[in-house]
Amino acid sequence: MTDLKSKAKNGLKWSAIERIATQFIQLAVMLLLGRILGPESFGLIGMLSIFIAISQTFVDSGFGNALIRKIDRNEVDYSTTFYFSIAVSLVCYIALYLSAPYIADFYGQQELIQILRVLSLTIIINSVSIVHRTRFTIDMNFKLQAKISLLSVLFSSIVALLLGYFNYSVWALVGQSLTFSLLSTILIYYFSGWRPKEKFCKHSFYELFNFGSKLLVSSLIDTIYNNLYQIIIGKLFSPAQLGIFSQAKNLSNMPAMTLTSIIQRVTYPMLSQIQDDTKKLDDVYLLTLRLSALVIFPIMVGIAIVAKPLVQLSLGDNWADSAHLMSILCFGYMLYPIHAINLNLLKVKGRSDLFLKIEILKKIMITLILFITVPLGIKAICIGMLIQSYIGLVINTYYSGKMSKLNIVYQLKAIFPIWVSCIFIGSFGYYIFSYINNDVIKLIGTLLFSMSLYFLYVFKYEKDLFGYIKETIIK
Known part of the structure; x- marks a missing residue:
């Protein structure tokens, strides 16, 4: 119990450092970009937020929480989750790529086609590191995650401010998301040291899905309703x-x-x-x-x-x-x-x-x-x-x-x-x-x-x- 308490304290400290520092930087950048870009650019990204969020929910499918809760988790479980996440991310990206023109017609904003097709790449990028992040969380190793997040948010913020300064409007926000996802995934994947060693296992999949599926439906409902306001306001206003x-x-x-x-x-x-x-x-x-x-x-x-x-x-x-x-x-x-x-x-x-x-x-x-x-x-x-x-x-x-x-x-x-x-x-x-x-x-x-x-x-x-x-x- 002493070791668990020590891990919890250390995890709380580094998790707090990561979240507070990264959110402070993102807040400062968001305020600066707000002055540079104006409300319309943020509105265009807001119109697409629900589609990205739903896709991310499908990619995780509650498997991360299932792995954390499962006491006897093993290498087969990790590898199964890894392959599943990447496969779902590819399906989601193809679906968004093909539906982009219809989404743009719904809002009456044709520029959303290219924005969505580029922004959706973050779904595939993030899927690669889901298992790695989960393993860090299980071990309560938030120190390394904090360092990676801080480096990624700093670099992506610089990219966004440069794009905003050179009048790339909404693409500054797209560039920020892509850069953060790409850099953080590369660093997480490299420093984790974990690579899938087993094949996809149906038994492991069904066991994880049995717990994660209910969380998936719950998260999906929650994600839709959290972003439903953007759809309604984007359509009517x-x-x-x-x-x-x-x-x-x-x-x-x-x-x-x-x-x-x-x-x-x-x-x-x-x-x-x-x-x-x-x-x-x-x-x-x-x-x-x-x-x-x-x-x-x-x-x-x-x-x-x-x-x-x-x-x-x-x-x-x-x-x-x-x-x-x-x-x-x-x-x-x-x-x-x-x-x-x-x-x-x-x-x-x-x-x-x-x-x-x-x-x-x-x-x-x-x-x-x-x-x-x-x-x-x-x-x-x-x-x-x-x-x-x-x-x-x-x-x-x-x-x-x-x-x-x-x-x-x-x-x-x-x-x-x-x-x-x-x-x-x-x-x-x-x-x-x-x-x-x-x-x-x-x-x-x-x-x-x-x-x-x-x-x-x-x-x-x-x-x-x-x-x-x-x-x-x-x-």
């Missing part, structure tokens, strides 16, 4: 309006997605190894839940209250409409890590059937909300996304509570005080500095004042978490 929505969505969900990625990559393999120790699993699960809320809630509330001056200073007047959307979406995305932790528990317990059931229930709810909000405009759609996040929390915690003592009441007691404190402190900070006209002073003043109050709250009322962060994470 202009590329520029879709770009504004996409930028607001990306800026508001980036912190939540980053923390969630860190948590999932580290805790899933760790929890899988203690899945039979119910008490220990519950204790680690609850600690992870509270720590996530303690970190992500104030960040999301902070972004929400300073969205207007932040967008004005970083992106300029062309993006002003995205600030209101960001504020709404931040209050919804602040729950994203809590959703992910609950769903992680179901995967650890091997209940991919419940995982699928939850996704179906939530997507029925999203469909109803979309039906109501789409005719009312983009702002109403964002409000609907906020509402569905809180309803989704009730659904997730209800089913995860069946797997442990941590039912919905138990979880709400753990995170509700942090949620209320963040809302109150953020609102108070915003009110204090709302009368200042200078955007820079308003931005810095609001954040510093609110952060100081929040630190005092944590020190006074969340002493156990404060002590854990001080003695374990920081040290």
Whole structure:
């Protein structure tokens, strides 16, 4: 257990370094490109995001999670997954290549044909390294992954900025994606040292697919609905309006997605190894839940209250409409890590059937909300996304509570005080500095004042978490 705890701490550290550093660089580049390219280029990429995301979901097919959870995994399992992933990626690329003209006709944007055919190459490139990344995750070797990601994101960001500077418009974003995928895959493949040694095995495939298939359907449903907004807005509104929505969505969900990625990559393999120790699993699960809320809630509330001056200073007047959307979406995305932790528990317990059931229930709810909000405009759609996040929390915690003592009441007691404190402190900070006209002073003043109050709250009322962060994470 000591070795596992040490691996988890080291994995958390390097996973955090990778995700935070890479997301910070990507955020800075996205803001610079936003000023250079304008909303329309981001809108065109947003129109295609669902097709790329669905293809990536098929390529993985839940096999990565199945390998991590399987205790007696062997070389045959790895080789089978490797060949399967590449085969599916080729099928997906051919399908997208042939359907590109029809997708372009759907949106009324003929330039999407070439963009999709080039951008889709990332699907094949990424498929080559799926097994290698999974092996690193199983071993909790996030240090090497962090170094590779940082190098790849730096190089791809330079490529994107150069293409943007020389007026290649939307191709700067395409070049960024291709460069990142190609360089990271080459480095992962080289430093991993693993090569497939066995042939494709039907028995291994069926065993992995039995668990992964339910996650595949769940992920597929989730991917479609997460990107459904881009299809609807891209079809009913202009590329520029879709770009504004996409930028607001990306800026508001980036912190939540980053923390969630860190948590999932580290805790899933760790929890899988203690899945039979119910008490220990519950204790680690609850600690992870509270720590996530303690970190992500104030960040999301902070972004929400300073969205207007932040967008004005970083992106300029062309993006002003995205600030209101960001504020709404931040209050919804602040729950994203809590959703992910609950769903992680179901995967650890091997209940991919419940995982699928939850996704179906939530997507029925999203469909109803979309039906109501789409005719009312983009702002109403964002409000609907906020509402569905809180309803989704009730659904997730209800089913995860069946797997442990941590039912919905138990979880709400753990995170509700942090949620209320963040809302109150953020609102108070915003009110204090709302009368200042200078955007820079308003931005810095609001954040510093609110952060100081929040630190005092944590020190006074969340002493156990404060002590854990001080003695374990920081040290």
